[in-house]
Amino acid sequence: MNTQAEIDDFVLNGHLYYIPHVSLDCAIFGYHDQQLKLLLIKHKAIDGWCLPGGYIKRTEKLVEAANRNVKERTGIDNLFLQQFKTFGDPNRARMDEFDEEKWFEATGIRITKDNWLIDQTISIGFYAITDFSKTELQKDMLIEDCAWFDINELPKLEFDHDEMVSEALHAMRVQLYHYPIGINMLPEKFTLSEIHALYETLLGKKLDVSNFPKKLIALGLLKKLDEKRSIGAHRSPHLYVFDKEKYSQALKDGVVLS
Amino acid sequence: MNTQAEIDDFVLNGHLYYIPHVSLDCAIFGYHDQQLKLLLIKHKAIDGWCLPGGYIKRTEKLVEAANRNVKERTGIDNLFLQQFKTFGDPNRARMDEFDEEKWFEATGIRITKDNWLIDQTISIGFYAITDFSKTELQKDMLIEDCAWFDINELPKLEFDHDEMVSEALHAMRVQLYHYPIGINMLPEKFTLSEIHALYETLLGKKLDVSNFPKKLIALGLLKKLDEKRSIGAHRSPHLYVFDKEKYSQALKDGVVLS
DNA sequence: ACAAAAGTGTTCGATCTACACCCATGT
DNA sequence: ACATGGGTGTAGATCGAACACTTTTGT
Numbered sequence: 001m002n003t004q005a006e007i008d009d010f011v012l013n014g015h016l017y018y019i020p021h022v023s024l025d026c027a028i029f030g031y032h033d034q035q036l037k038l039l040l041i042k043h044k045a046i047d048g049w050c051l052p053g054g055y056i057k058r059t060e061k062l063v064e065a066a067n068r069n070v071k072e073r074t075g076i077d078n079l080f081l082q083q084f085k086t087f088g089d090p091n092r093a094r095m096d097e098f099d100e101e102k103w104f105e106a107t108g109i110r111i112t113k114d115n116w117l118i119d120q121t122i123s124i125g126f127y128a129i130t131d132f133s134k135t136e137l138q139k140d141m142l143i144e145d146c147a148w149f150d151i152n153e154l155p156k157l158e159f160d161h162d163e164m165v166s167e168a169l170h171a172m173r174v175q176l177y178h179y180p181i182g183i184n185m186l187p188e189k190f191t192l193s194e195i196h197a198l199y200e201t202l203l204g205k206k207l208d209v210s211n212f213p214k215k216l217i218a219l220g221l222l223k224k225l226d227e228k229r230s231i232g233a234h235r236s237p238h239l240y241v242f243d244k245e246k247y248s249q250a251l252k253d254g255v256v257l258s
Numbered sequence: 259m260n261t262q263a264e265i266d267d268f269v270l271n272g273h274l275y276y277i278p279h280v281s282l283d284c285a286i287f288g289y290h291d292q293q294l295k296l297l298l299i300k301h302k303a304i305d306g307w308c309l310p311g312g313y314i315k316r317t318e319k320l321v322e323a324a325n326r327n328v329k330e331r332t333g334i335d336n337l338f339l340q341q342f343k344t345f346g347d348p349n350r351a352r353m354d355e356f357d358e359e360k361w362f363e364a365t366g367i368r369i370t371k372d373n374w375l376i377d378q379t380i381s382i383g384f385y386a387i388t389d390f391s392k393t394e395l396q397k398d399m400l401i402e403d404c405a406w407f408d409i410n411e412l413p414k415l416e417f418d419h420d421e422m423v424s425e426a427l428h429a430m431r432v433q434l435y436h437y438p439i440g441i442n443m444l445p446e447k448f449t450l451s452e453i454h455a456l457y458e459t460l461l462g463k464k465l466d467v468s469n470f471p472k473k474l475i476a477l478g479l480l481k482k483l484d485e486k487r488s489i490g491a492h493r494s495p496h497l498y499v500f501d502k503e504k505y506s507q508a509l510k511d512g513v514v515l516s
Numbered sequence: 517a518c519a520a521a522a523g524t525g526t527t528c529g530a531t532c533t534a535c536a537c538c539c540a541t542g543t
Numbered sequence: 544a545c546a547t548g549g550g551t552g553t554a555g556a557t558c559g560a561a562c563a564c565t566t567t568t569g570t
Contacts (some may be wrong), residue, residue, distance in 0.1 A: 021279045022346075022380050058378055062346040086344045086382050088280070088320040120316055122280050124380075125345050193522075208560065210524070215559095234521045235567035257557075453548075468551070471534070493540035505555045516532075 001072065001140045004108055011109050015116035018055035024062065024069050024124040025053035025161065026081065027168035030148050031185045034197050036204075037132050037148040038165065040157070041073055044106030044144045045099075050156045051165070052146075053123065066126045074146050075138030079128040082183065084171035085164075087123035093159040095119075106142065127168040129202070131185050141161025174201055178254045180221055180247055191229060193235035195222075199257075215257055220246045259330065259398045262366055269367050273374035276313035281421065282320065282382040284328050284339065285313035287427035288390025288406050289443045294462075295390050295406040296423065298415070299331055302364030302402045303357075306416045309405075309423070311381065321374055324384045332404050332480045333396030333505050337386035338442065342429035343422075346380035351417040362398065385426040387460070389443050412482045413430055431461055438479055449487060449495035453480075455514075 001007055014020075028039040033229050038047045040049040054069035056062065065080045084104065095118050103111050104133050111117060137146050157165065175181075176199070186199055216222045228236035259265055272278075287295040295475060298307040314320065324339045356376070378503050394403050407413065409427070415472065433439075434457070442515035443456055450471045458465050474480045481509050486494035 017278050019346075019380065020376060021277050056346065056380075059348050061348065062344065062380070065346075070529080083344060086320065086341060088277075088314065088323075088382070090317050120277060122277065122314075122320070124346070179380065191522085208562090209522090210562085211559065213523085213530055218350075230568090231521080233569040235521080320552085449549085466533070466535095467521040467549090468535085471550090473532095488541090489548085493550080495549055 001142050003141075007107055007141065008109050011107065011115065011117065012110060014055065017059075019058055020055075020116045020242065021119060021121050022068065022124070023053055023055055023121045024126060025051040025065050025068075025087075025164055025167050026066055027051055027125065027127040028070065028074075028076070028079065029127065029129045029151070029169075029172060029202075030135070031129060031198060032131055032133040034201050036151045036201050038151055039074060039076075039132075039137075040147060040149055040155060041139075041143050042145040044142055045103045046158060047102075049149075049155050050163075051157045051161045061179040062124060063126070066124075070128075072140055073143055074135075074179055076113075076130065076135050079130055081128045082171070082175065084125050084127055085167050086122060086124045087160055087164065089160065090120070095121075098165060115142065123164075125164050125168060127172050129181060129185060176202055177257050179256075180216075180242075180250045180255065183242055183247065185252070188240040189225060189227070189229075189241055191239060191248070193237060219250065219255055221250060221255075259400055261399075264366055265399065269369060269373065272313065275316055277316055278313075278374045279377060279379050280382070280516040281311055281379045282327065282384060283345075283422055284311040284324055284325050284333070284337075285383065285385040285423055285430075286328065286332075286337065286429075287385065287387045287409070287430060287460075288393070289387060289456060289459060290389055292459050293463065294409040294459050296409055296412060297332060297334075298405060298413075299397075299401050300403040303361045305383055307407075307413050307419075308416045309419045317330055323373075324382075328329060328386075331401055332394050334388065337388055339384040339386045340429070340433065341457060342383050342385055342440065343425050344380060344382045345418055345422060347418065349377070350381070352380065353387065361468050379395055381422075383422050383426060385430050386473070387430065387439060387443060394414075394437070406450075434436055434460055435515050438474075438500075438508045438515075442506065443501055447469055447497040447499055448489075449482060449497060453498070477508065477513055478510060479513075497502060 001010065030037040030039060038174075039052060041052045042049050052070055052073045054073065054097065056065040057068075060068070063081055067077075067079060070079060070081070071077050076243075092134055098111075100111070101158055101166070113118070132148050139146050151169070154165065156162065181202075182198060186194055196207065196209065199212065213222070220243055222240045225239045225241060227239045229239055230236050259268065260447065288295040288297060297310060299310045300307055309327055312321040312323075312331065315326075318326070319337055320341065325335075325337060328337060328339070329335050356369075358369070378461045390406050397404050413422065415423065439460075440453055440456060444452055453474070454465065454467065454470055471480070475482075478501055480498045483497045483499060485497045485499055488494050
């Protein structure tokens with residue numbers, strides 16, 4: 001959505017190539033350096049923060065639509081997005097009370113009450129995890145702001161997005177116990193401390209230093225390298241890599257990590 | 259949908275009180291006597307078997323809509339329906355190739371290509387488990403047939419409903435490990451053998467006779483009664499009931515049953 | 517020598533698995 | 544007495560939590 005012509009076309013004819021009444025929203029968790037953040041956006045036409053989301057093209061699969069929307073709105077590409085729940089309570093997002101003037105200012109086009117964008121929608125929720133330090137946020141024309149917020153200092157979100165975040169966080173943590181993650185959040189070669197901190201932060205709780213790596217190694221997910229990394233005045237930690245084969249096997253079959 | 263007037267109104271004006279482009283489908287598993295079945299319906303206007311489903315009223319919550327649809331189509335009421343996944347692949351259900359004549363015969367009304375029912379839809383999947391021997395199936399006017407099929411002898415289903423069934427079965431089995439079930443599938447007072455057979459059938463595998471009840475009793479979910487049931491030429495088994503309080507607690511908090 | 521961080525072992529108890537065994541009942 | 548299904552006990556293996564210990568490195 002980068003030219004006025006595109007916006008006009010979207011507003012007037014969008015129902016022809018998007019599926020009306022159905023949207024999606026993405027809770028994108030960002031990890032770096034023991035911090036867990038969430039990506040939020042502020043639409044020019046809406047006061048307050050939201051999850052990034054949008055509509056689904058008639059030719060797209062759902063997960064493709066989720067990826068496209070995240071990329072268009074925030075610049076982030078190639079996320080591993082997971083569907084977690086669909087939201088459809090009748091009062092989840094009342095667009096019939098929207099501020100017509102504000103929308104005109106923001107979009108440069110008048111939206112009438114019978115426009116396809118105004119009708120009730122259900123929304124499919126996705127989540128993903130990424131390394132926020134590796135992302136470069138780019139806004140599109142309809143986005144006023146786009147930023148990472150610490151998971152413990154989230155503002156009140158619009159619509160039912162607070163509920164979405166809490167469900168997404170829950171789904172993500174449950175999945176963590178059953179599928180390996182990390183390949184996108186860690187450098188290719190990493191230390192045990194790094195992956196340990198990653199899991200502690202994502203799960204929001206302490207994990208025993210000694211027991212935690214045992215499981216990953218017993219599962220064969222981690223391979224120890226002969227290299228070490230110098231970290232100054234301390235013992236040099238070994239470097240590890242994921243065993244790609246075992247890793248993708250575990251992604252398919254599931255594992256149990258307590 | 260029990261009069262021609264209702265059908266006409268649904269076809270012509272349904273988009274006013276239902277959300278277009280969004281439907282739901284329900285995989286209803288039925289257990290009885292060590293058999294696991296699935297409820298399928300055959301629409302008058304469609305060759306072949308489908309999951310029961312339908313549209314969502316603009317005033318309904320999703321789970322309410324699922325319950326209403328199941329009740330309308332099959333007569334079954336008060337199911338505990340669980341959302342498991344939303345399906346939206348572009349080619350999941352091509353209604354643009356529908357058989358116009360057949361639809362006319364079935365519904366008594368001509369549906370044009372621009373009717374709200376013909377456009378592409380996404381579908382929200384729900385599943386539930388019930389005791390099929392306690393249900394009385396009732397069809398509505400648009401349903402030609404409605405029956406329980408053994409889970410291992412399912413016909414090929416229409417649209418993407420085969421995929422839905424396999425995802426529903428997987429979701430149901432995963433949930434079984436984390437939440438207690440049984441209150442709707444067993445008589446109020448039941449024997450250990452009965453609940454054992456239930457779990458074996460739903461999970462599709464053998465569970466150790468001795469270890470299985472220990473867990474349920476250790477969790478406090480089962481209470482032993484002082485009564486026994488006479489079963490003819492064998493030792494009389496004890497009767498058990500669920501501890502309602504512990505049971506609903508476990509439904510909320512989750513448990514682990516291996 | 518020391519501080520700080522990396523990394524390893526070891527114990528204890530809980531839990532799971534498999535299997536063998538005893539009990540009750542009607543014929 | 545015995546066949547049949549109900550029901551219990553236990554030995555061994557495995558798993559997980561907790562915590563103390565050793566190793567490495569730069570100052």
